Amino acid sequence: AGDVHEKEGRKAITAAGSGCQAAISTERYLQMNNLLKEVKMLDTEDAKEKIEAAKKKEAEAPEKKTHEPAFDADNFDIDRQKHRGQYALRKLYHESPRPLVVMYTSPTCGPCKRLKPMLNKVLNEYEESVHYVEIDIAEDPEIAESAGIMGTPCVQVFKDKARVAVVNGVKMKSEYRKIFSEQLIESSAA
Secondary structure, three states: OOOOOOHHHHHHHHHHHHHHHHHHHHHHHHHHOOOOOOOOOOOHHHHHHHHHHHHHHHHHOOOOOOOOEOOOHHHOOOOOOEEEOHHHHHHHHHHOOOOEEEEEEOOOOHHHHHHHHHHHHHHHHOOOOOEEEEEEOOOOHHHHHHHOOOOOOEEEEEEOOEEEEEEEOOOOHHHHHHHHHHHHHHHHHO
């Protein structure tokens, strides 16, 4: 790392030593608390076989319905829960009796990437009860503008063509559950 008398060399040696010391302390802590797991590397041949088997299984699996954008009536299915794009939004807004959950996202939105899987888990609990549409504000800026979206992520909930809830940012799952449940209770009471 250089001559010990050299200031940068001393800094490098000290940093390396501190890093090693921290790694050793962390390993000791994990071992003492039974949190350390030993990972065994597979043989290259075994790994290749497992990867090939997984690819084969994936190829044989029936195609699942995704929430690909529905650009026209040919690829729109109102029975699906999850949708993308403005065609699906307009169609569901006008024709669906279910509460409609709309999530506005953008490709550069970090919190959106965190919210999507969390919201998907919550939506899976309400599979036949709500519709979900994802709107990318970069692809559909006119929809975002007409909805008054100032930032992403933003989740809006509609019922009977009226906006009943707006959630800006990422919230706890319980908050989304509460909103969806309230709308379903109101739907069944009506």
